[in-house]
Amino acid sequence: MSPRNLRDHVVRALEDLKGRDIVALDVTRATSVTDYMVIASGTSNRHVKALVDNVLESSKAQGVPPFGVEGRQSNDWVLVDLGDVVVHVMQREARAFYDLERLWSELPNAVMA
Numbered sequence: 001m002s003p004r005n006l007r008d009h010v011v012r013a014l015e016d017l018k019g020r021d022i023v024a025l026d027v028t029r030a031t032s033v034t035d036y037m038v039i040a041s042g043t044s045n046r047h048v049k050a051l052v053d054n055v056l057e058s059s060k061a062q063g064v065p066p067f068g069v070e071g072r073q074s075n076d077w078v079l080v081d082l083g084d085v086v087v088h089v090m091q092r093e094a095r096a097f098y099d100l101e102r103l104w105s106e107l108p109n110a111v112m113a
Contacts, residue, residue: 001062001063001064002084003035003036003084003085004036006036006059006062006064006082006084006085007024007035007036007038007084007085009058009059009062009064010038010055010059010082010085010087011024011038012058013051013054013055013058013059014038014040014051014054014055014087014089016054017047017050017051017054018047019040019041019042019051019089020040020041020042020043020092021039021040021041021095022038022039022040023038023039023040023101024036024037024038024039025037025038025039025101025104027104030104033086034081034083034084034085034086035084035085036084036085036086037085037086037087037088037100037104038085038086038087038088039087039088039089039090039095039100039101040087040088040089040090041089041090041091041092041095042075042089042090042091043091043092044091045074045075045076045091046075048075048076048077048078048089048090048091049072049075049078051089052069052072052075052078052080052087052089055080055087055089056069056080059082064082064083066080066081066082067081067082067083068080068081069081075091076090076091076093076094077089077090077091077094077095077098078090088100
């Protein structure tokens with residue numbers, strides 16, 4: 001699956017369970033770690049867990065297992081590494097505090113996709 005198709009697949013998986021404020025950042029020119037960062041908010045730790053579970057299940061079904069998952073203990077901020085796409089699912093408070101969109105958009109050539 002191409003990086004762009006994987007990004008779109010992840011966004012759809014988040015939309016399916018009513019992920020909030022979904023943003024996809026193209027970071028290909030800013031880092032060699034990944035091509036896209038997808039950031040979404042959940043309304044509670046249960047919602048974050050459900051969103052992450054849906055991303056993991058749907059990605060595995062497409063033949064893209066995660067390289068790693070971090071933050072499942074509290075489900076306040078969960079990171080899913082799918083290689084070409086890194087997914088951050090956060091509760092609103094954590095998202096506002098860390099403000100990843102601002103951090104990555106200030107890097108040269110990082111664009112909203």
